[in-house]
Amino acid sequence: MSTLTTAPSDSRLHRRLTNAQLPSWAPAAVAAVSVALGCGIGAAAGLESHLQWGLISALLYVLIGYAVAARVEGRRQAKDRLATSMVWVAFVLAVVPLAALTFYTVQQGIGAIDGEFLTHSMKGVVASMTPDGGIxxxxxxxxxxxxxxxxxxxxxxxxxxxxxxxxxxxxxxxxxxxxxxxxxxxxxxxxxxxxxxxxxxxxxxxxxxxxxxxxxxxxxxxxxxxxxxxxxxxxxxxxxxxxxxxxxxxxxxxxxxxxxxxxxxxxxxxxxxxxxxxxxxxxxxxxxxxxxxxxxxxxxxxxxxxxxxxxxxxxxxxxxxxxxxxxxxxxxxxxxxxxxxxxxxxxxxxxxxxxxx
CATH class of the missing domain: 1.10.3720.10 (MetI-like)
Structure with missing residues (x-):
């Protein structure tokens, strides 16, 4: 029974590959493999910064995506996927710092915000010795x-x-x-x-x-x-x-x-x-x-x-x-x-x- 149920999906995948077209989940799979390899390379090389791990993963995502597309779909379609991959990488590189900045600011600042902080000034407050005062x-x-x-x-x-x-x-x-x-x-x-x-x-x-x-x-x-x-x-x-x-x-x-x-x-x-x-x-x-x-x-x-x-x-x-x-x-x-x-x-x-x- 399992052979009968999996055979149609395998045939569809075979047709897609023989027709020089990657499946729709291929970019996500390439991204997962790139992240895994990037983290592994970063850990093996002793890189402490996760930013360096991310840059290695992004570079691998572009290279692996191009290599797989060139192998299956041809060089012309691979160039299109290369451009798409670079756009996605640029998008992530723009969003990640913004998200990190917002998250870190919320993490550091949420504890100081309360009713007194928002409704009081710094008049008469010795700023270096007390948590009192506001904005x-x-x-x-x-x-x-x-x-x-x-x-x-x-x-x-x-x-x-x-x-x-x-x-x-x-x-x-x-x-x-x-x-x-x-x-x-x-x-x-x-x-x-x-x-x-x-x-x-x-x-x-x-x-x-x-x-x-x-x-x-x-x-x-x-x-x-x-x-x-x-x-x-x-x-x-x-x-x-x-x-x-x-x-x-x-x-x-x-x-x-x-x-x-x-x-x-x-x-x-x-x-x-x-x-x-x-x-x-x-x-x-x-x-x-x-x-x-x-x-x-x-x-x-x-x-x-x-x-x-x-x-x-x-x-x-x-x-x-x-x-x-x-x-x-x-x-x-x-x-x-x-x-x-x-x-x-x-x-x-x-x-x-x-x-x-």
């Missing part, structure tokens, strides 16, 4: 500074992108594009020094959350311009031409047709820009100056922020309490960035144009 003042400062920077950078970046896509022609557009490209690569410390020299030293304004927001807006603006520009270019020209054919002015076409069509991508780009500036430390260190108390007024006096708080707590040498607070703040910061991305996806789905059936 409430840093959360307030981060939210206000990022919000102010977004209110300044997002409209300017959006209007600049609209100009470049819809109106930009000639020398002025080329210069604007050039300066946007230059600003994209400006280090955060340079933006902080510029605001420090102009706003605080030349104009005489004091350290405040708003000063840091100015530097963050400089860093955020080119990201908004570039992402919005690409989204506007994806809007089909047929929509614009149909609107013009109906006699709708260009400005109203942009407002009623182009922007609503691209609003999902624009929102996502703005949220990515917000996530990019949320973790900046250098401008905040130079302009906001940090504080251990709650300051809800971003225009007067120094403020705290989560990145600066993390740096200050972790810079305390041989201080387990400071390390715990730093990891807890890092976990809150990651959760904040993830929340922004979820909000962006929700807004994109809500405001994206819907087509009828």
């Amino acid at each position: 409430y003042h840093a959360i307030i400062g981060t939210l206000e500074q990022v919000l102010l920077a977004t209110l300044m950078a997002a409209p300017v970046g959006l209007l600049t992108a609209v100009y470049l896509v819809e109106y930009g022609r000639g020398r002025l557009a080329r210069w604007v594009t050039f300066f946007v490209d230059v600003m994209t690569g400006v280090p955060s410390v340079v933006a902080g020094l510029f605001i420090l020299s102009l706003w605080n030293i030349a104009l005489g304004f004091q350290y405040s959350g708003f000063s840091g927001s100015l530097a963050l807006a400089i860093l955020m603006m080119p990201v908004v311009v570039r992402s919005t520009e690409e989204m506007l270019k994806l809007v089909p020209n047929e929509l614009r031409e149909a609107s013009y054919a109906l006699g709708v002015p260009k400005w109203k076409t942009i407002l009623r047709i182009v922007l609503p069509t691209a609003i999902g991508g624009i929102t996502t780009g703005v949220m990515l820009a917000v996530a990019r500036i949320t973790g900046e430390t250098a401008p905040v260190m130079m302009l906001v100056f940090g504080a251990d108390f709650i300051n809800s007024d971003p225009f007067n006096g120094p403020q705290q922020s989560l990145p600066l708080y993390i740096w200050q707590q972790y810079s305390m040498v041989n201080n387990d309490f400071g390390y715990a607070r730093a990891w807890g703040a890092a976990l809150v910061l990651i959760a904040f960035v993830m929340g922004l991305n979820l909000i962006a996806r929700g807004i994109a789905r809500w405001r994206s144009p819907r087509t009828g059936h």
Whole structure:
């Protein structure tokens, strides 16, 4: 009976191999064999890092997959499977560090997060001698500074992108594009020094959350311009031409047709820009100056922020309490960035144009 039941499956496998086609489970089998061989080689060679084991396994996966495909399916199909294998390896190499970072941050920081940690500041707390204190003042400062920077950078970046896509022609557009490209690569410390020299030293304004927001807006603006520009270019020209054919002015076409069509991508780009500036430390260190108390007024006096708080707590040498607070703040910061991305996806789905059936 067992011979009768296994014979059809064996014949199907034989037909697949004779027709120069690997079975669907072949990549998974190659991956399992590669991982086993990679771990064995790493253990035999005395390599202590599991990362080295993983790299050996990835290399074996690509080589073994190509060799098996070339043997069964031919060299042409083997090249296609080689490209696919390299894509999968690149995907894993990108995901594994992210997953490891998230897991390690949760592991180190979850123990420090409680109600007191989220609702108290560091005022009056001797940071090196007690587990007390929290990040409430840093959360307030981060939210206000990022919000102010977004209110300044997002409209300017959006209007600049609209100009470049819809109106930009000639020398002025080329210069604007050039300066946007230059600003994209400006280090955060340079933006902080510029605001420090102009706003605080030349104009005489004091350290405040708003000063840091100015530097963050400089860093955020080119990201908004570039992402919005690409989204506007994806809007089909047929929509614009149909609107013009109906006699709708260009400005109203942009407002009623182009922007609503691209609003999902624009929102996502703005949220990515917000996530990019949320973790900046250098401008905040130079302009906001940090504080251990709650300051809800971003225009007067120094403020705290989560990145600066993390740096200050972790810079305390041989201080387990400071390390715990730093990891807890890092976990809150990651959760904040993830929340922004979820909000962006929700807004994109809500405001994206819907087509009828």
